[in-house]
Amino acid sequence: MSAPDLSDEIMSQLKESGAEKHVTLLLGAGASTTSGLPGWDELTVRLLMGSGIVPNEETANLLLKRQDPLIVVEAARAMHPDDWVRKVRSALYRGVVSTEFSPLHLAAVSHLLGGDRGDTSLLTLNFDTLLEEAIERETGEDVLSVSDSADSGELFTVHHLHGVVSPTGTKDVILALTDFLEVVNTADSWQLEYLRSAVTRGAVIIAGTSYRDPDVRQWLHAARQHSPADHAVLVLLARQGFDVSSAEFANLKDALFKQWEAVGLRAVLLDDHSDAAQVIRELRHVNDPSYMAPQERAAMIWKHHCEHFEALQSEYVEALRLDSTEMRSMLDVDLLNMTIWLSNGKKELVRWAAEDRIYLDLDSLRAVQTGYDSSWIAGQALGADTLLIKDVEPSGTRRWKSVLAIPIPAPHPHLPTMTAAVLTIGLPGRANQYEDSKVLWLGLLSEIADSWSTRITHAVFEDNRASI
Known part of the structure; x- marks a missing residue:
C-alpha cells in the first residue's frame, strides 16, 4: 500500500472522529527518521558507544535487544552525568550534514495552515525542531518550541512532550528510565493536562510512532477517561514502523485492532509513514458528501x-x-x-x-x-x-x-x-x-x-x- 491505495474503508475511520471540531497531531520518530535523524534504537546505540561502556556496536545492539531500552540508556548516562545533555545532542545530530522535511512534517504543516488558526494543535515526541523549521519556511513567521503547555495567541507553537534538543540548545530531556518514572508519577504533569484538554476539544491523531513510550500510554489512558464519546484518539500505525513484511503485518492485523480497541484507541493500519502523511492531508475533507478517497x-x-x-x-x-x-x-x-x-x-x-x-x-x-x-x-x-x-x-x-x-x-x-x-x-x-x-x-x-x-x-x- 502507498498513498494512492488509501481506500474509502480506511478513510472512513477518520469520519465523525471529532476532527471536524479540532485536531491535535502527535508526531513520533517516524517523522524524523525519514529526514535522516536516528530512531530510538539507533540513538541508544550511539549513546552507549559514545559513553565507552561497551566495546563495540555489536555489544551495544546485544544489550539493547536483551533489556528494556530505557534501562540501557541509564548506563550511558551514568558514564557522563555532568555532560549528558551535550552527549545526547551530539548523538542525535552526528553525521547529519543537512536534513529535509519528511512527508509527515509537510502534511502536519499543511493541515495546520489549511484551516482556522487555533483549530489544530501540534505535539511531538521528537527532540528535534524540524517541524518548527517546516512551519517557519512555509509562513515566514517565528515558531515557538516549548516543553510545557504554554500557547501563544499570536505565534504557532510546537509542544515537545519529551523535551527539546536542537543543534543550539537542549531543554527538559526525557530519555532514560528515571526520567519517565518521574514524569509518570507526577499526577498533574503538563503533558497529561494538555492531552486531557486535547481529547475534550476534538480528535487526537498519533502518527509516526509504534507507541512504545510508557508515559504517553499512561497519559492517554487517563485523558480518555472523561472525553466525549465521539472524540477519538486515532493511532496511524505504519508497517514501516514495525519493520515486518506485508504477510507478517496481515497476520498481525486483527491483534493490532483488538489491542488498541481494548485501551480505547482506534488503530488505522497503513504501510508507509508517507501513507500517514496523506491521511493527515485528507482530514479536512473526509466528512464532505462528495469526498473521494485517494x-x-x-x-x-x-x-x-x-x-x-x-x-x-x-x-x-x-x-x-x-x-x-x-x-x-x-x-x-x-x-x-x-x-x-x-x-x-x-x-x-x-x-x-x-x-x-x-x-x-x-x-x-x-x-x-x-x-x-x-x-x-x-x-x-x-x-x-x-x-x-x-x-x-x-x-x-x-x-x-x-x-x-x-x-x-x-x-x-x-x-x-x-x-x-x-x-x-x-x-x-x-x-x-x-x-x-x-x-x-x-x-x-x-x-x-x-x-x-x-x-x-x-x-x-x-x-x-x-x-x-
Whole structure:
C-alpha cells in the first residue's frame, strides 16, 4: 500500500472522529527518521558507544535487544552525568550534514495552515525542531518550541512532550528510565493536562510512532477517561514502523485492532509513514458528501489511461524522449532511459511508458509492489513520497548502474494532492556521481515532474474543474 491505495474503508475511520471540531497531531520518530535523524534504537546505540561502556556496536545492539531500552540508556548516562545533555545532542545530530522535511512534517504543516488558526494543535515526541523549521519556511513567521503547555495567541507553537534538543540548545530531556518514572508519577504533569484538554476539544491523531513510550500510554489512558464519546484518539500505525513484511503485518492485523480497541484507541493500519502523511492531508475533507478517497482518485486516473491506451502510449513516449534530451545535458551523460510508472490503485505501480519502446497492449506492462521495502526503486519512491537516487545490482542484461526516481503528484480541483505516479531515469554511473551534482539538474527535473503531473491528470479531472 502507498498513498494512492488509501481506500474509502480506511478513510472512513477518520469520519465523525471529532476532527471536524479540532485536531491535535502527535508526531513520533517516524517523522524524523525519514529526514535522516536516528530512531530510538539507533540513538541508544550511539549513546552507549559514545559513553565507552561497551566495546563495540555489536555489544551495544546485544544489550539493547536483551533489556528494556530505557534501562540501557541509564548506563550511558551514568558514564557522563555532568555532560549528558551535550552527549545526547551530539548523538542525535552526528553525521547529519543537512536534513529535509519528511512527508509527515509537510502534511502536519499543511493541515495546520489549511484551516482556522487555533483549530489544530501540534505535539511531538521528537527532540528535534524540524517541524518548527517546516512551519517557519512555509509562513515566514517565528515558531515557538516549548516543553510545557504554554500557547501563544499570536505565534504557532510546537509542544515537545519529551523535551527539546536542537543543534543550539537542549531543554527538559526525557530519555532514560528515571526520567519517565518521574514524569509518570507526577499526577498533574503538563503533558497529561494538555492531552486531557486535547481529547475534550476534538480528535487526537498519533502518527509516526509504534507507541512504545510508557508515559504517553499512561497519559492517554487517563485523558480518555472523561472525553466525549465521539472524540477519538486515532493511532496511524505504519508497517514501516514495525519493520515486518506485508504477510507478517496481515497476520498481525486483527491483534493490532483488538489491542488498541481494548485501551480505547482506534488503530488505522497503513504501510508507509508517507501513507500517514496523506491521511493527515485528507482530514479536512473526509466528512464532505462528495469526498473521494485517494484510491478512488487513483482508479480514475488508471481507468482513463487504460481507455486511451494506444493514443497515450505514443504521446507519452514522445514526451519522455524530449525530456530525456534535456536531462542528458544537465546530467552530463550520453545515454539514459526515462520511464513513467502509474499507480493502478491496487497496491501496484505499473510501468506505463518508456522512451525506448512502445507497448502494444496492457498485458505487456509490468506491475511491481509499492512501499518502503519494494524491490523496485520506483516502488520505494512512491512509498516514501520523495526523490531517490540509488545504485542497482549489476546483471547480465542491465545497462544502468543507478536509478533516479521522482514521485509525480496528482492534483485534484478540490481534494488534496496525492502521489499517483513515478518518473524514473536509468543512469550509466553510480548514484553518488549524480547526487553530488544535484544543484545542476534538480531544477529541470522538478519542472519535468510538474509537466507530468498535469499530463496524467488534466483530462481525468477536467469535468470536476469545470463544475467548480
